[in-house]
Amino acid sequence: MFFSKGLFTLIKSLSRNEKKYFYLFSDLTSNENKIYYEIFKEIDAQDYLDVESIKQKFGHKYGHNLGMLKEKLYEQILNSLHNYYREDRADNKIIKWTQDAKLLIQKGLYKLAMKKIDKGLRLSQELDRYLLANHLVNLKKTVYMHRQYEGIKDSDIDALFKVEKLVTDRVNQISEANNFQFLYYYHIARNNTKQALDIVNRIQVKLKSAHLITAEKAIYYNILSNYYESKENLKKAIQVTNLHITLLTSHSVYQSEYFGNYILQQFNLISLLILQDNIPLAESRLKIIKEENQSNKRYKHLIMSLYYSNVFQIIAIKYSLSDYDSCLNEMNVEYKKMKLEVSPNLIRHSIYCRAVLLIQNKEYKACVQYLQLNMAYSYSSSRFFFNFWLILIICYIQLDDAESLLQILNTYKSHIKLAEPGYLEDQWIQKIYEAKDKKLEEIKKIRPQFNSKKSDKDLYFPLRLKGILAPSIHPSEHASMRVPTVVS
Numbered sequence: 001m002f003f004s005k006g007l008f009t010l011i012k013s014l015s016r017n018e019k020k021y022f023y024l025f026s027d028l029t030s031n032e033n034k035i036y037y038e039i040f041k042e043i044d045a046q047d048y049l050d051v052e053s054i055k056q057k058f059g060h061k062y063g064h065n066l067g068m069l070k071e072k073l074y075e076q077i078l079n080s081l082h083n084y085y086r087e088d089r090a091d092n093k094i095i096k097w098t099q100d101a102k103l104l105i106q107k108g109l110y111k112l113a114m115k116k117i118d119k120g121l122r123l124s125q126e127l128d129r130y131l132l133a134n135h136l137v138n139l140k141k142t143v144y145m146h147r148q149y150e151g152i153k154d155s156d157i158d159a160l161f162k163v164e165k166l167v168t169d170r171v172n173q174i175s176e177a178n179n180f181q182f183l184y185y186y187h188i189a190r191n192n193t194k195q196a197l198d199i200v201n202r203i204q205v206k207l208k209s210a211h212l213i214t215a216e217k218a219i220y221y222n223i224l225s226n227y228y229e230s231k232e233n234l235k236k237a238i239q240v241t242n243l244h245i246t247l248l249t250s251h252s253v254y255q256s257e258y259f260g261n262y263i264l265q266q267f268n269l270i271s272l273l274i275l276q277d278n279i280p281l282a283e284s285r286l287k288i289i290k291e292e293n294q295s296n297k298r299y300k301h302l303i304m305s306l307y308y309s310n311v312f313q314i315i316a317i318k319y320s321l322s323d324y325d326s327c328l329n330e331m332n333v334e335y336k337k338m339k340l341e342v343s344p345n346l347i348r349h350s351i352y353c354r355a356v357l358l359i360q361n362k363e364y365k366a367c368v369q370y371l372q373l374n375m376a377y378s379y380s381s382s383r384f385f386f387n388f389w390l391i392l393i394i395c396y397i398q399l400d401d402a403e404s405l406l407q408i409l410n411t412y413k414s415h416i417k418l419a420e421p422g423y424l425e426d427q428w429i430q431k432i433y434e435a436k437d438k439k440l441e442e443i444k445k446i447r448p449q450f451n452s453k454k455s456d457k458d459l460y461f462p463l464r465l466k467g468i469l470a471p472s473i474h475p476s477e478h479a480s481m482r483v484p485t486v487v488s
Helices: 002-013 016-025 031-044 051-084 090-106 110-126 130-145 154-189 193-206 214-230 234-248 252-257 259-275 279-292 300-318 321-338 344-360 364-378 382-398 402-411 424-434 440-444 476-480
Strands: none
Touching: 002 031, 002 051, 016 031, 016 051, 031 051, 090 110, 090 130, 110 130, 110 154, 130 154, 154 193, 154 214, 193 214, 214 234, 214 259, 234 259, 252 259, 259 279, 259 300, 279 300, 300 321, 300 344, 321 344, 344 364, 344 382, 364 382, 382 402
16 A cells, blocks of 8 residues: 555656656557556546555456556656656766776776776866765776786876875765755754854855865855845845855856756845845846746756746735736746646645735635635645645635634644644644634734734745735745755
């Protein structure tokens, strides 16, 4: 049952293009692969996992082998995804050259192996791939140890040891930076403010060093930008994010290799500008990013998803339903033209954004109907489930609908058990839940208790919901959703 659930979840996470590629990737001339695809289609057609249906359809044919077939199908899908997303990246080149060198060493072709090793070492050092460089250094030692490889001088040995020391030092530096990143986000998630601040102070000292490598600096800039944003020091956060972007563009090869991180930082900067109420500059940068990357097939999906997420956010701040409808239509047309599927997160984001617009226009009934129609989109993401739920509570209170309010609180009370005292919305809902048997007038009095508090649970919007029962939104919401920089 556990494995069936994992397979079901994996299949349901696939986009239309990924499913199409799996069909092409599976060699359907093979009887075994035809079986995999039949099971794949059966699971894909299910709205909810129905293990008994799978057993009834395939059990009589394959009996005890059905479990093994599902496991092999799982592996086939992962292999298909690896192949689908395989890119001509430096990591793949270095790994291939390393494998080539090993094969050539086994064949006794040491000079040819050394050419591959030296190529790999040059590229891995250029792009801070020092963990991969470490393997290549050891391979070079292996070549030097063979008698057949002649002409080695003492200076060659000294040079190798120097490279090994450099690589070891760099690996330690990157490892330390990754540990700082892990500890910072670990403490932030647990509201350990003192420990998080200690890490920030240590990073600021580190950045004064002249011996930092690019990958190390990128991690430190990401942490500092997050920290300043969470403390509402938007000017400093923007400054650090700009330094991060400048760092990633300082070397053309480096920018190409880390283009995904570069794009994420560009959109982080736009989010900061929105928080700063600098909407014209945010809109200008959004337009530039979209125009500059029209032909970028590799990151098209990521760029479009982040672009429309920010556009919807700006529209929500402007309180414009007509702009929202135009943007939604434009997005659907553009995705259809590109033959791409709109990502589930972007769909949920757009739904939530429209619901917030309806609340701002005080169209509470319309908001409830809209969310009820689209509630299914929230179930695969606990964050959006919480947000949709929060908006429904606001609407029912505004509509003086005590019966629906009580029903929704009871329906979702299991989520209230997960409430974290550090979050304003959780505290607010908990108070409402405790007062659920009281009159609505009493429940409405709960709101003023939270007027002076700041929120960091609603992970998307810095919206100003004045005069509405929704809690205020705090800039640290954006900091809490920032994607950490991971460098090997």
